[in-house]
Amino acid sequence: MRVAIAGAGNVGRSIAAELVENGHEVLLIDKNPRAIKSDTLPQAEWLLADACELSSLEEAGIDSCDVAIAATGDDKANLVMSLLCKTEFGVPRTVGRVNHPKNEWLFNEVWGVDVAVSTPRLMSALVEEAVTVGDLVRLLTFHEGAANLVEMTLPGDSPCVGLRIGDLDWPGDVVLVAIIRDGHAQAPDTDGTLETGDELLFVTAQDYERQLADMLSPRRGGIAVANLATGTPRVGTI
Incomplete structure (x- = not known):
């Protein structure tokens, strides 16, 4: 490139x-x-x-x-x-x-x-990610705001801990795109299970964020808006 x-x-x-x-x-x-x-x-x-x-x-x-x-x-x-x-x-x-x-x-x-990178936004998002276990953090908004990339660090009291990924019924058009576990990213395995401390990355319409937060962490259900950038990311590009 x-x-x-x-x-x-x-x-x-x-x-x-x-x-x-x-x-x-x-x-x-x-x-x-x-x-x-x-x-x-x-x-x-x-x-x-x-x-x-x-x-x-x-x-x-x-x-x-x-x-x-x-x-x-x-x-x-x-x-x-x-x-x-x-x-x-x-x-x-x-x-x-x-x-x-x-x-x-x-x-x-x-x-x-296409993509705006703001250092203050980046730093605030990293802070939010570090201190808000159980809160849904909005990391990035795709072009025209049609969908967001969101993250949650799964708390130990989540009802989803230990459940088979393939059995989870995500709300609306929510898509689980990656799991970061022990510092390593992996693709979701339908036969795998969610574990405490997993960092879950989803692509979802904003309308379903609240439902997703309530499903993963019903006692907290918070949504932290910490956009890193706005744009239309493509696989394999910056």
Whole structure:
């Protein structure tokens, strides 16, 4: 997969290093000459250019990229790059870094952003996940709000502990997509059982969240809204 990253600061370089290690082709773009440190990541391509200009994106061959990541420290620049990549070059996937929480509402499909990543949101979600055993935590909202990715750490007093997964009748269109047990993710096995402390990941419409929470943890039944991002995630992409 070919990925373009605007912003070659600490955040951009860290993302690039991870992607290169995973075998992806990476192009780092920055308009600041001091940010071009090709010796730190020689496996990546480097381009001194302004990612907010059409000519720069053409020079970068942005239309050949599968993903464009706007990771600068300027929200305005991240929005402009995302919009140009999506509308002018048809990049299939755009990811926008949100630096200031007050700007989160702008990072959506109107500005060409498929996935918005907000550090404050991410940190709050991790806190919620750590302290709310038995509460349903909303991690991510898919495109247009049709479905959410939610998580619950199963409490010991849940009526579902010890039950066969295939015998559980989930409400509505709820789908159990993964179980994290002892730090390892696994696909749900219909012949397997749920255990205390399992982290359960579901995809569900918001209308069924309350029923799901009551089913898994009727004494608590809380729902913590801690969105990590909004977008239309695809398997195998960022």
